[in-house]
Amino acid sequence: MIIDTHCHIYSSEMENAEQIIKEAAENDICVILNGTDPLSNREILELVGKYENVYGALGYFHTFADEVTEEDISLLDSQLENDKIVAVGEIGLDYYHTRDNKDKQKQLFEKMLTLAQKHGLPAIVHSRKSMQDTYDILKTYNVSGSMHCYQGSAEMAREFIKLGFYMGIGGPVTNTNNKKTRKMLREIDMGHMLVETDSPYLTPQEKRGETNTPLNIKYVIRKIAEELDMEENEVVEITTKNAKDLFKF
């Protein structure tokens, strides 16, 4: 079994979400769907109840930072009480898309981490142009998790690993000019690596121009195997075990 630890396969993101979930199941792929706002979280709760190969992470993304209310936070608090909800995510800081609400983003991120800590759940963290702030906040919480689509240096990866984090490796690793991520792969412990697609985004180079789906996780696995001079099934075995250890299923 392969576990796509980060994707957004639900109807507010993709028209044929349920068809794709069934295709993933036929290919022995489990997916962890990540929510970003109350609507996607609700869709995920429905899908985890319906499909065996679907698990969920619920959370409020930085895009929701200006709107979030206390009612939204208490709703999420109660929604996290579900056996198939295995993480709080997708959460984090993004100074690439929006820089003018840094304080609100940080406040929301801290509220999300407080919930993760309360429920004993890992966090799935997005960080773009915000690595130092992300790290400074994470180190004040007792929360493990995944650095989704990690694009930073090996040095920084080792610091996140010390906090109990795993590095999510996705489609960008397949890009010919992404030497930085492939170098990082060779320098960090394989015991802290996860695979993911971020579908419908971040399509691997081999399928450029198409909508991404969890089936494309095979290109990510192939590239990791190639870089580390391993068999593809070894990569699957190790990353699946890592995901099961982190998300406890």
Ligand SMILES: [Zn+2]
């Ligand atoms: Zn995502």
